[in-house]
Amino acid sequence: MLKTISILVDNEAGVLARVTNLFSRRGYNIDSLAVGTTDVPSASRITVRVDCDARVLEQIIFQVGKLVCVHKVKVLDADAQVSRELTLIKVRADAAARSEIIDIAQVFRARIIDLTPDALTIELTGDGGKTDALLDMLRPYGVIEMARTGIVALDRGSESISDSPYVFD
C-alpha cells in the first residue's frame, strides 16, 4: 500500500542524506521524495511516499523518529490529504503536431511554458496518476525529456503536522 509520510527536519546540510541513508540501509522502498523549506526558516519538510505494509510503516515512523535532526513524523491520512506533483515534459512537436499536443495539454489542464519550432514544454500539476496519463498520451509524439518534483502533500483541514502525536524532540 502506498503511504505518504511527512517529516519535519532541521534545515541543515546533510539532513536529507541522514534520512535517505536510513531508508536505504533498512530496505524501505521510496516511491517518491520531495524536500523543501517551510514557513519556519529553521525547518524543512520531507514528503516521502513509500510502498509498504503496516508493520514496516510503523518501523519507518520510529526509526526515522530516532534521528536527532527529525522533529516530527506523520503518516498522512490517505483519504483526507491533498497531494500534488509538478511535472515538466518536453515533447517533440513540429508545426503539424503542435495543435494536437496543445489540445491534449488543455484536456489535462496543463500549460505550455516553452515553445520552439520543433518542440514544446508542458507544465502539469497533479496527484501522480494524472501525470502518467498525460505521459501516455504524449509518448507517440516523442518525449524528449521530463522532470518530476515528487509528491508534496498536506492533510486536509486546519491541523498542522505540529499537532501530530508523533513527537520526537
Next chain:
Amino acid sequence: MNGAEFIVRMLIKNNIRTVFGYPGGTVLSLYDSLYRHRKELDHIRTSHEQGAAHAADGFARMSGKPGVCIATSGPGATNLITGIANAFMDSVPAVFITGNVEHSLIGTDSFQEVDIVGMTLGITKHSWAVRTPELLAEAMENAFSICMSGRRGPVLIDVAKDVLEGGCGLYDDALERFKISEIKDTPVPESGDVELVTKLIENASKPLIICGGGAKQAGAGPELLKLARTAGAPVCSTLMGIGTLPPDEPLNLGILGAMARKEAKQALCECDLIIAAGARLGNKVTDIAGLKASGKQLVQIDADRAEINKIVPADAYIASDAKTALKAILARLNGIPVKAPWFSSAKSVSDGQKAPEQTLKRGWLAPEAVFDSVKRAAGGGITVVTDVGLHQLYTARYFPIGPSDRFITSGGLGTMGFGLGASIGASTAMPGRTTILFTGDGSFMMNMNELATVASEKLPLIIIVMRNGALAMVREMQKAYCGRRYSQTKLDQKLNIPKLCSAFGLKGIRAKTPAELERAVKDAVNENRAAVIEVRTVLRGAENA
C-alpha cells in the same frame, strides 16, 4: 582559546579524565591542547585507531560514562569505523572526534581527506561535520547528552583543521554557559501498556524471560529476578545480558543461541509467553518469528520504541527502560500469589563447570578446566572480557559471572580483535580490578599490536589465549555446511606466543596443565602485572558443548 582548546576544556567539563586516540596531521592542535592539559586529562595512545575505538568502548561499558576517542583525518578516521559500528550495535555511549582537512580543501580529494560523516551515517546516533566554530560549540554542547540519552550509542564529531586552529574568542561564552545536561531518559511506561503486559504474564502458564543488554545496562537485575520469582518464569540471557542474574540462581538458565544449554533450549521450546526485557531478539539469539508462528506470545520491553514489533509483532509491550518497566509490572502484580516455577533445571549455570570425561592429548585442556582454574586464581570482583569466536561462546556459557563481576563482549557486530582494545579500556576505567581477557588464536592475531599499549601503559591485564589452531567457529560451519572442506580455517601452530610477548616487553607463559594455568594467573594477580597465558584448548563444536 581556539577550537582544539575548547574541545579539551569541554571534555574536562564533562568529567572526562581519560581519552583514547592516535595523533596525526589534522589534529595537531588538539594534541597540543591535550599536552597542555595532560595533568587533568589522561590520553592513552594505542598502536592503531581501531584499538583506541575498542578501548573507548570497553571504557564506557565499564565506567557507565561515555568513552572518548580521537583520530586524525583519512585513514585515522576510517580505522575507527569497525569500533564505531561495534559500539553502535551494542548500544555503547561514546564520543568519537576526528580531524578533517581545512574546510577550503574539503571535496577536493586532498591528502588524507575522507567523508567520515557520510561513511558512518548508519552507525552513529548522530554526527556533526564541523566546518564553523558555531557548529563546534553546538556539537560539544550536545554530544554527551545525545550519546547517553535513551538507548545509548556513539556520536561522531568531525572537525576541519582550520576550525580546530581558529575561532579564538568565540568559545568563551559556550564554555562558560555549559552545564552537564540532564540525560533525557526514555518515556515513562503507559499504564494501558503495563496493564496489558501484566495481564499476559498473569494468564501465561509457562512464561519465560529473555534478559538482554538493555536490562543489564538499566541495572534491572533485582526487578528481573523478582518478576521471575513472582511469575515462576525461568530466565535466559543474550550475550549482552550476561551477568544480570547471578549464576547460581536456579531460574537462570544461561545463554540462548547456538551454545545454549539444553535446559535453555527446552524451556524456550516449551514456554507459552516470551518476555523480552531489553533484548532485541537478534537472529543469533533466537528465531523469534518461528517461535511466534508456533503460537507463543511475545511481550517486549525496550527503551527504544523502534525495537518494538521490529522483527515480529508483539502481543503487548512497554516502551521504557527495563528497570522502570519491570517496576511498573511488579507494582501491578503486587499481592498476587507467587507461582511455582513451571520449569526446573537440575543444575544451575555455575554448576556447569565440570569437564566431561575424555582423554585429551598431553598439554591440551578442556575449556571447563581453563575457566575453573582462572576463576579459582582470580576470585570474585573481576572483569571478564572476550574476543569473538568459539572461545567467546564457551566463556559466555561456562564462566560464572557473579554479582560482583563484569562481562564485556562484542555481541551485535561480532568483532574479532575487539577484546584486547576493550580490555585496555575496561582496565583503565577501573585500575584496581583484575581484568581477564579470554581470546582465541584468530582474534588474538587480529589486533595483537595493542600488546604494545598494554606494556607502555603498564596495565595488569591477564590475557588467556585459548589456542586450538583453527578459526574454530568458522570451521564448525564448514563442517556443517561445506562437507568438511576446511578452507582457510587452519591456523599456523608455529607461532611462539611467549617469545612474541617478550618482544613486546610482556610476560608470556605457556600453561600445559590446569595447575600451571592457575599458578600463572595467581602470580600475575599478586604481582599486579600483565600476563599473556597460552593454553592449548579443545573447543568442541556447539553440538558437543
